[in-house]
Amino acid sequence: DAGVIQSPRHEVTEMGQEVTLRCKPISGHNSLFWYRQTMMRGLELLIYFNNNVPIDDSGMPEDRFSAKMPNASFSTLKIQPSEPRDSAVYFCASSWQGLETQYFGPGTRLLVL
Amino acid sequence: QKEVEQNSGPLSVPEGAIASLNCTYSDRGSQSFFWYRQYSGKSPELIMSIYSNGDKEDGRFTAQLNKASQYVSLLIRDSQPSDSATYLCAVPNTGGFKTIFGAGTRLFVKA
Numbered sequence: 001d002a003g004v005i006q007s008p009r010h011e012v013t014e015m016g017q018e019v020t021l022r023c024k025p026i027s028g029h030n031s032l033f034w035y036r037q038t039m040m041r042g043l044e045l046l047i048y049f050n051n052n053v054p055i056d057d058s059g060m061p062e063d064r065f066s067a068k069m070p071n072a073s074f075s076t077l078k079i080q081p082s083e084p085r086d087s088a089v090y091f092c093a094s095s096w097q098g099l100e101t102q103y104f105g106p107g108t109r110l111l112v113l
Numbered sequence: 114q115k116e117v118e119q120n121s122g123p124l125s126v127p128e129g130a131i132a133s134l135n136c137t138y139s140d141r142g143s144q145s146f147f148w149y150r151q152y153s154g155k156s157p158e159l160i161m162s163i164y165s166n167g168d169k170e171d172g173r174f175t176a177q178l179n180k181a182s183q184y185v186s187l188l189i190r191d192s193q194p195s196d197s198a199t200y201l202c203a204v205p206n207t208g209g210f211k212t213i214f215g216a217g218t219r220l221f222v223k224a
Contacts, residue, residue, distance in 0.1 A: 042214065101162065
């Protein structure tokens with residue numbers, strides 16, 4: 001089992017640019033989560049998908065953030081336009097059923113200059 | 114009050130000692146509780162889950178749950194330097210589909 005796959009692993013961009021983060025959940029899992037982790041705020045849930053449908057996006061900080069899950073094996077998190085305060089590690093996680101054990105991907109380290 | 118609270122530490126214990134990590138939560142309806150370990154620069158990984166009051170043991174790890182006190186703890190016996198990491202308490206809420214993570218406790222095990 002390859003685990004949760006995220007790309008890119010590192011991203012450095014300039015303020016105002018569009019950033020797209022990608023995630024492939026574990027095959028067979030029907031729940032997918034996007035988290036953001038910073039020293040100041042810890043691990044924050046941004047959005048949760050169940051069976052490819054967004055269930056809870058209350059954690060998405062503002063309209064600059066959007067997420068999609070076009071099929072069971074792929075999800076994207078997009079930031080447009082990016083700002084320096086978006087610099088963080090973004091994790092994707094998947095689980096069999098929403099509140100059960102979540103398996104985290106390696107994360108994407110985003111730095112917005 | 115935060116939904117899931119942990120002492121941020123750092124907690125420092127000598128090798129071979131027992132490390133005790135604590136977590137309190139606010140949602141009385143929560144039914145499942147998880148401990149994740151996160152090494153520096155890595156992603157969180159599940160080490161223990163507990164659903165019923167009492168103790169649950171897995172090797173050197175013991176999770177303790179007291180729903181009346183809304184308290185869950187993790188004990189690490191015979192602590193090793195390799196246990197040095199941040200430990201995250203995670204509690205799914207009953208009102209929706211969200212798992213709330215605590216801020217984490219940094220543990221240092223000194224050789």
